[in-house]
Amino acid sequence: MDLKETIYKRQSIRKYDKTPLDEETLNEIRQFIDNARVLNPDIEWSYDLVGVKNFRLLQRINAPHALLLFSQPKQNCFQNIGFIFQQVDLYLQSRGIGSCWIGAGRPRNYENPHPDHEFVILMVLGNPQGEIYRERTQFHRKIVCDISDERDSKLNPARFAPSAANTQPWYFTHNDDGTYNVYRNKRKFRLNKRMNLWNQVDIGIALAHMYVANPDTFKFTLEKSHEELKNKIFEGSFEI
Ligand SMILES: Cc1cc2nc3c(=O)[nH]c(=O)nc-3n(C[C@H](O)[C@H](O)[C@H](O)COP(=O)(O)O)c2cc1C
Incomplete structure (x- = not known):
C-alpha cells in the first residue's frame, strides 16, 4: 500500500507483539527518516530508535521500540517534528508495522547526544497484535x-x-x-x-x-x- 492510501486505513496501535523488529527493518526505517521531507529547513532536529530500556510510558503499551524525537527549540519546531514523523507513521503502517504517537511518555536512562536539542515527543512502534488497518x-x-x-x-x-x-x-x-x-x-x-x-x-x-x-x-x-x-x-x- 502506498503512503497516500495509508492515510485512509491507518490507526493508532496500542497492542503489540513484544518481539523486536529485525535489524534490517530498523535500518530501513532509519533510511526512510533520513529522506523524509521537512517543513522548516532552518530547524535542526534529531531522533533515536530505541528499545524498551530507553523509554517510559504513563500507560500500558507493550511496544518493543520507540522513536525519541528531539529538536532545537525555535520557530515552528513542534509542527516540523509532526510533519516529518507523520510521514514515518504512514510509512510504518503502509508496511504493516504498528505505531502510535505518545505524548505521555519520556526517554529513560538515555543521554541525548545533542544537548541543544530538546525532547519533544515519542512514537512507539512494532509488529501489531491484531488487525492493523481499519475502514x-x-x-x-x-x-x-x-x-x-x-x-x-x-x-x-x-x-x-x-x-x-x-x-x-x-x-x-x-x-x-x-x-x-x-x-x-x-x-x-x-x-x-x-x-x-x-x-x-x-x-x-x-x-x-x-x-x-x-x-x-x-x-x-x-x-x-x-x-x-x-x-x-x-x-x-x-x-x-
Ligand atoms: C501529538 C499526539 C499525542 C498523542 N499522545 C497519545 C498518548 O499519550 N497516548 C495514547 O494512547 N495515544 C496518543 N495519541 C494518539 C491519539 O489518541 C490518536 O491519534 C487519536 O485518538 C486518533 O486516533 P487514530 O490515530 O487511531 O486515528 C497521540 C496522538 C498525537 C498526534
Whole structure:
C-alpha cells in the first residue's frame, strides 16, 4: 500500500507483539527518516530508535521500540517534528508495522547526544497484535465544514489525520490566489501546557497528510499576510 492510501486505513496501535523488529527493518526505517521531507529547513532536529530500556510510558503499551524525537527549540519546531514523523507513521503502517504517537511518555536512562536539542515527543512502534488497518467509515473525525471555511474535498487528507486526544485542532481557509491558510484552534483552558505543545505537533501532522497526498505540488510558507481569526492562531500557508 502506498503512503497516500495509508492515510485512509491507518490507526493508532496500542497492542503489540513484544518481539523486536529485525535489524534490517530498523535500518530501513532509519533510511526512510533520513529522506523524509521537512517543513522548516532552518530547524535542526534529531531522533533515536530505541528499545524498551530507553523509554517510559504513563500507560500500558507493550511496544518493543520507540522513536525519541528531539529538536532545537525555535520557530515552528513542534509542527516540523509532526510533519516529518507523520510521514514515518504512514510509512510504518503502509508496511504493516504498528505505531502510535505518545505524548505521555519520556526517554529513560538515555543521554541525548545533542544537548541543544530538546525532547519533544515519542512514537512507539512494532509488529501489531491484531488487525492493523481499519475502514474509512471507522474513523472518528470532524466533518469538513467544521475544519474549513469552504466544503472542499481536497482537504480530506488533513481531515483524516491523527491528533492528540483526537482534538483535531486545525482550521483551513481559502485564499483568492488558490493557496490555503492553516490555523490552530486556541485551547479554552490555557493551563494545559502539554496539550498546547501536542496541538502544534498535530498541525504538522495534518500538513504531512496534505504533502503526502500532493507530493509534487505541496509548498509551505510560514510568513504570509493573513486575516486574524477569533480564537485561532495562524500557523502558515500552503499550496497543493
Ligand atoms: C501529538 C499526539 C499525542 C498523542 N499522545 C497519545 C498518548 O499519550 N497516548 C495514547 O494512547 N495515544 C496518543 N495519541 C494518539 C491519539 O489518541 C490518536 O491519534 C487519536 O485518538 C486518533 O486516533 P487514530 O490515530 O487511531 O486515528 C497521540 C496522538 C498525537 C498526534
